[in-house]
Amino acid sequence: MNVPTATVSRLIVYLRVLDSLASAGKSRTSSEYLGNEAQVSPFQVRKDLAYFGRFGTRGIGYDVAELGQRIRTILGLGRSWNTCIVGLGRLGQALVDYPGFGPQKEFHLVALFDTDSAKIGKCFGGLAVRHNWELPQAVAELNIQLGMIAVPASSAQEVATALVQAGIRGILNFAPAVIEVPLHVFVEKTDVSAALERLTFYLSAAQADRRPAP
C-alpha cells in the first residue's frame, strides 16, 4: 500500500488544524470539520487517515489530542532531527532564524557550512560556519540527519552529492535546480521562483480559463 504524496501533505495540514483546536480547548472533532479547515472533503480526510489505521469512533468523531499525537508519530515528529544548512548567503542566513528551530521543537540546527573563506568561522545564531569539507566529520559527530541546500543552482548538485556521501538521507533543496540522488535519499524542494511562475501562468490572460487542480 503506497501512501500518496498528497496524503502526506494533507496530514500536515490536519495536524495544524488539530493543534489549533487543542489551543482553543476543544477535545473532539470530525472529518467534516477537519475537511472544512483543510479545504478538502470529509471523504478525503477519512481516506487519508485510513492509510495508517483507525483513529476515530463511529458516531462520535475523533479525539483531538489523540489524533494529533498519532499524526505526529506518523510524520516522524515524535523525535528530534538534527539539521544543517549549506550556503550562508542571504537565504541561508534567513534560514538560521527559522522559528521551527528551537530546543522545544522537533528540528535542531546544529551546523552551518559554506565554501567562502570570508564566511568560515563567522557566527550565525550561535553557530560558527565550517568549510564544506568538514561535512563528513560533522555529520557523523553531530548526528546530522537533515540538510538544507541554500547555494546557487550551479553548485546545488555538488552540495547534494557531498551531503549524501556524508550520510545524510533527507535534503531540503532551496536552489532552483533538479538534483540527482540515490534512491534511499529523499529530496524536498522549496522554490520561490517556481511558485511565482505558477502564479503568473494562471494569471496570464491566455490561461484565464484554466484553473489548477484542487
Added chain:
Amino acid sequence: MNVPTATVSRLIVYLRVLDSLASAGKSRTSSEYLGNEAQVSPFQVRKDLAYFGRFGTRGIGYDVAELGQRIRTILGLGRSWNTCIVGLGRLGQALVDYPGFGPQKEFHLVALFDTDSAKIGKCFGGLAVRHNWELPQAVAELNIQLGMIAVPASSAQEVATALVQAGIRGILNFAPAVIEVPLHVFVEKTDVSAALERLTFYLSAAQADRRPAP
C-alpha cells in the same frame, strides 16, 4: 482541456534546462534530453508540451531558443509583474533580497506593508514600509498584481482578504496556514515546515519502505 498542475511545474523545469542549454551555446535539443534533465520520461515532456501546441520538428527535435521563448510566453513571463510583500519580519526582509526581483527580471518589487508602527517608514531594498491600510491605494496606483504573505499564520487569512479586496489576484503564501480566497484568485504556497515534515515522514523508520510518488 485542463492542464494538470504538475505539467505547469514541469514546464518551469524545462524552461530552466533550455536556458542552461542556451547559455552553453546549444541550439537544438530533444524530448529525451529534456526528460533526462528534468527527471521525467520523454513521453511526459511531449505530452506536457502537447497541451499548448506543436513546438518541435519530427525527426529533428526542438529549437532551444524558440521553445524557450514559447514556454516563457505560456508561463506569462513575457511581461513584468509588480509585486508587494506583506510582513517585514525576518522572512519578509529576506524576501526583499530575492534575486528574482530586478530591473531585467519579470518580477518587480514595488511596495512593502506591515502593521507594526516600529517598522512603518523604515526602508528595505530602497522601499519604505507602508501600513497595511494603504494597500488598496498602493495596489491601484502602483498597479500591483502579486502579493507575498510573510506574516505569522494567525494573521495570514486577514492579510489575504485585504490583498484580495485591494484587487490582487495572485498570492504567494509563506505562512503555514490554509487561506480562503474567491475562485478568481490564485494562491501558491511555500512552506518550510511542511517540506521538513514531509522529509521526516519518509525518513521515519516505520515509513522507510514507502517512497514518494515520482
Added chain:
DNA sequence: TAGATTGTTAATCGATTAACAATC
C-alpha cells in the same frame, strides 16, 4: 432506539505511460 459519523469498498475521474503513425 435513532442519529451521527466512522471505516471501507466500489465507481469515477484524471494523469501518466506506452505505443505508433506521421513526417522531417
Added chain:
DNA sequence: TAGATTGTTAATCGATTAACAATC
C-alpha cells in the same frame, strides 16, 4: 531512402469521490 523524433491516440495506473455498511 532510412533513421530519428515528434505529436497523438490508446492503455494503464493511481488518486479522488461517492456510497454505504458498521457501530458508537
